[in-house]
């Protein structure tokens with residue numbers, strides 16, 4: 001085992017360092033109308049609907065706190081192992097957790 005392998009082992013050896021707890025998927029979006037960033041928590045155990053053809057689908061509607069009534073509709077498709085395979089959005093754009101945090105700093 002190399003030095004770096006032992007370091008990785010110390011931290012569990014996984015690449016899931018984004019702070020996402022198991023079974024939870026965070027959705028980060030930016031409202032296309034006012035630019036507000038919104039996040040919501042998707043519980044992969046309770047918020048998914050099973051598809052007839054296999055896999056799962058989650059449908060979320062996000063509305064910001066500002067005076068903007070734009071609804072951001074998000075549809076996420078997961079496989080049988082609850083891994084994200086496809087995502088669709090209307091009324092906004094997907095952003096990363098980093099972009100979300102950066103936007104928070106400006107307020």
Ligand SMILES: [Zn+2]
Pocket residue numbers: 031032033034035036064068069070
């Ligand atoms: Zn908005």
